[in-house]
Amino acid sequence: MENCPEQQPLFTFGVIADIQYADLVDGSNYTRTRKRYYRSSLQLLKNALKSWNEAAVKPEFIIQLGDIIDGFNKNHDASDRALDTVLSEFSSGPAEVHHVWGNHEFYNFSRSALLRSRLNSTLHTERSVNAAPADSEIYAYSFSPVPGFTFVILDGYDVGLLGREESSQQYKDSLSLIRQHNPNEDLNCPVFKGMEERYTMFNGGFSKVQLDWFDSVLSLADEKQEKVTIVSHLPVHPRSTTPICLAWNYDELLSIIRSHSCAVCFMAGHDHDGGYHRDKKGGVHHLTLEGVIETPPDGNAFATVSVYEDRMELRGYGRVRDRVLMFAQDKSNIVNAMTGLQIS
Numbered sequence: 001m002e003n004c005p006e007q008q009p010l011f012t013f014g015v016i017a018d019i020q021y022a023d024l025v026d027g028s029n030y031t032r033t034r035k036r037y038y039r040s041s042l043q044l045l046k047n048a049l050k051s052w053n054e055a056a057v058k059p060e061f062i063i064q065l066g067d068i069i070d071g072f073n074k075n076h077d078a079s080d081r082a083l084d085t086v087l088s089e090f091s092s093g094p095a096e097v098h099h100v101w102g103n104h105e106f107y108n109f110s111r112s113a114l115l116r117s118r119l120n121s122t123l124h125t126e127r128s129v130n131a132a133p134a135d136s137e138i139y140a141y142s143f144s145p146v147p148g149f150t151f152v153i154l155d156g157y158d159v160g161l162l163g164r165e166e167s168s169q170q171y172k173d174s175l176s177l178i179r180q181h182n183p184n185e186d187l188n189c190p191v192f193k194g195m196e197e198r199y200t201m202f203n204g205g206f207s208k209v210q211l212d213w214f215d216s217v218l219s220l221a222d223e224k225q226e227k228v229t230i231v232s233h234l235p236v237h238p239r240s241t242t243p244i245c246l247a248w249n250y251d252e253l254l255s256i257i258r259s260h261s262c263a264v265c266f267m268a269g270h271d272h273d274g275g276y277h278r279d280k281k282g283g284v285h286h287l288t289l290e291g292v293i294e295t296p297p298d299g300n301a302f303a304t305v306s307v308y309e310d311r312m313e314l315r316g317y318g319r320v321r322d323r324v325l326m327f328a329q330d331k332s333n334i335v336n337a338m339t340g341l342q343i344s
């Protein structure tokens with residue numbers, strides 16, 4: 001047999017979701033259907049970092065998909081301590097970390113505290129970033145690790161009740177929106193009516209300011225013929241998750257993604273069971289990564305992604321399975337999905 005030399009990736013990156021570390025005994029999710037391993041999650045993070053440190057091709061960066069520490073830390077006045085513990089592990093890794101914010105970030109810290117914190121990766125990267133308008137207090141930015149590739153980090157709680165001051169207009173508007181869909185007194189309790197389930201307090205959405213900024217980032221990437229991977233704590237494709245984990249206005253974000261030929265992949269956390277769907281409109285891969293917190297101590301949940309000109313190869317560890325994510329060949333026939341016209 002002929003020896004084929006192995007193709008080198010253009011670059012690689014690591015990805016991990018829902019670590020939710022707390023120095024607490026094991027617990028469970030709200031419905032008691034899944035065990036949560038609060039202490040062991042730190043060991044699973046160490047396993048991921050060891051793998052990335054020892055990789056033949058070192059990751060250019062690592063994406064932490066949100067919920068880095070659990071909300072229970074707040075009840076024990078342990079938020080800062082738990083964050084220190086997890087971030088000191090990350091600092092032993094081979095590359096800078098891009099942190100995404102999930103609901104548990106807001107159980108532990110206010111939005112203004114997060115904006116000043118080590119979880120605001122725009123303050124701690126040496127790369128040049130293009131951030132959402134500064135006065136909007138939105139944590140969203142894009143960066144290009146290698147010419148031709150852009151990553152966009154989105155803020156899924158820009159609209160929402162978590163992390164916003166109750167006196168703020170954003171809080172009032174979000175409360176009015178969620179109340180139109182969820183009549184329960186406890187807004188963490190969903191209405192069990194299909195897609196309406198997403199209107200809970202532990203989810204949120206994207207404001208017009210963020211959507212407009214996102215659209216402009218993708219327009220520029222289209223012009224430059226780049227390939228864009230979008231990252232958010234909350235999934236936005238209904239087939240990549242269960243309705244209870246979707247962003248409130250997932251449909252608006254999905255319309256924007258579908259209207260740009262540059263988009264190749266969307267990565268999310270939040271749904272600890274994980275999920276995957278390739279969108280028929282535009283061929284974007286929607287990957288929801290399995291959460292560390294619900295992974296037994298003898299397992300793993302992280303991935304290393306190798307990026308090539310025509311694809312990304314995701315090597316999954318533990319309960320994350322391997323996938324080859326081919327880039328769509330020709331998206332020139334994509335017509336603006338917001339006009340309602342479909343891709344042929």
Ligand SMILES: Nc1ncnc2c1ncn2[C@@H]1O[C@H](COP(=O)(O)OP(=O)(O)O)[C@@H](O)[C@H]1O
Nearest residue numbers: 029030031067071103104186188189190202270
């Ligand atoms: N069905 C439900 N009814 C009421 N409260 C809920 C329900 N599901 C979750 N919660 C509450 O919402 C919050 C977030 O839920 P949790 O399961 O911790 O989210 P995550 O999956 O992001 O860890 C918790 O305070 C939890 O108790």
